[in-house]
Amino acid sequence: MKNQGWLLKEIKRLELIETPYPSKNDDEVLLEVIYAGICGSDLHAYLGEHPFVKPGIVLGHEFVGKVIDKGEKVKNVNLGDYVVIEPSLTCGKCYNCTHGRYNICKNLDVIGCTKTNGGFQRYISIPSHKVYSINDIPLKRAVLTEPLAVAVHGVRRSSFKPGDEVLVIGSGPIGLLTTIFLYLSSPKKIVVVDPIENRLKLAKGLCPNIIPTKPDELTNSLFTQEGPDVTFECVGIDQTINMAIENARKGTDIILVGVPKEISLAKLIYIQDRELNLKGSLMYTRDDYLIAIDLLRKNQVDYERLISHIYPFEQVNKAFEDIINEKEKYLKVIIEMEK
Ligand SMILES: [Zn+2]
Numbered sequence: 001m002k003n004q005g006w007l008l009k010e011i012k013r014l015e016l017i018e019t020p021y022p023s024k025n026d027d028e029v030l031l032e033v034i035y036a037g038i039c040g041s042d043l044h045a046y047l048g049e050h051p052f053v054k055p056g057i058v059l060g061h062e063f064v065g066k067v068i069d070k071g072e073k074v075k076n077v078n079l080g081d082y083v084v085i086e087p088s089l090t091c092g093k094c095y096n097c098t099h100g101r102y103n104i105c106k107n108l109d110v111i112g113c114t115k116t117n118g119g120f121q122r123y124i125s126i127p128s129h130k131v132y133s134i135n136d137i138p139l140k141r142a143v144l145t146e147p148l149a150v151a152v153h154g155v156r157r158s159s160f161k162p163g164d165e166v167l168v169i170g171s172g173p174i175g176l177l178t179t180i181f182l183y184l185s186s187p188k189k190i191v192v193v194d195p196i197e198n199r200l201k202l203a204k205g206l207c208p209n210i211i212p213t214k215p216d217e218l219t220n221s222l223f224t225q226e227g228p229d230v231t232f233e234c235v236g237i238d239q240t241i242n243m244a245i246e247n248a249r250k251g252t253d254i255i256l257v258g259v260p261k262e263i264s265l266a267k268l269i270y271i272q273d274r275e276l277n278l279k280g281s282l283m284y285t286r287d288d289y290l291i292a293i294d295l296l297r298k299n300q301v302d303y304e305r306l307i308s309h310i311y312p313f314e315q316v317n318k319a320f321e322d323i324i325n326e327k328e329k330y331l332k333v334i335i336e337m338e339k
């Protein structure tokens, strides 16, 4: 059997190549990929702007597929099952792996990001403990599991509790999913900031009680207590990181969900002076995945409004170029292997 994948050959160049048909060992499953989402970090890697994801890899870490073969020891899924994958490959031995935080494993490898080729490929083998059966969830909806788990993890990393007033900066897919998860978690108020009118409208459509706000309209008076109780930064550029730092109430949490540039001009003076807690949030663990899957199963995320475009596998390169050229038009873009 033949396999094909889109290799990030060099910056701004994706090439459709023949990739090895995956072998599987005793505790792996072999998947036929069905849908794969394009993530902001895939775009950063494509543009040469990602601090850790470099050319020489088949990208794609948000995907669902069908189990077409499995090793003898695999018990959690059956042949023909539809599954979503969790792309983190961890050592299981380091400090954080043995303390419930394998998302920050010392030896972390991420499928489609660091060493192992990802889901912009027809076939792939995955360790069985990294696949979750989703036979009862429409696949187009389930492909949002990974980015939703990022949002869930970000919120769970923070001090957020029901009744809080929160600030979410950025209404891209991760910002919107963070807003949705917060919305479902009984906040008192959510202020969402984005410069793009359509995105604010969409955020409001998805979560009617939020306060959509343009960057120049953001002020502390939108909150009852001198600013937000928690701030989520879901963009990762200096401008928005500083917006988070400058608007946070003294002594509160700021969660960095967006991936910053390697060198940042963030105003650290305020972190010290205002005792702000600047916390990173990376990926997710199994608990976050299970929460995300449960929300999707209950159809609590309006996936059809979040997925703006679907491209066939043959046009992965075009999809990347189109998104970059017309950012405002695109939201979550997914690849359909057999379109
Ligand atoms: Zn992603």
Ligand SMILES: [Zn+2]
Residues within 6 Å of the ligand: 090, 091, 092, 093, 094, 095, 096, 097, 102, 104, 105, 106, 107, 108
């Ligand atoms: Zn580890």
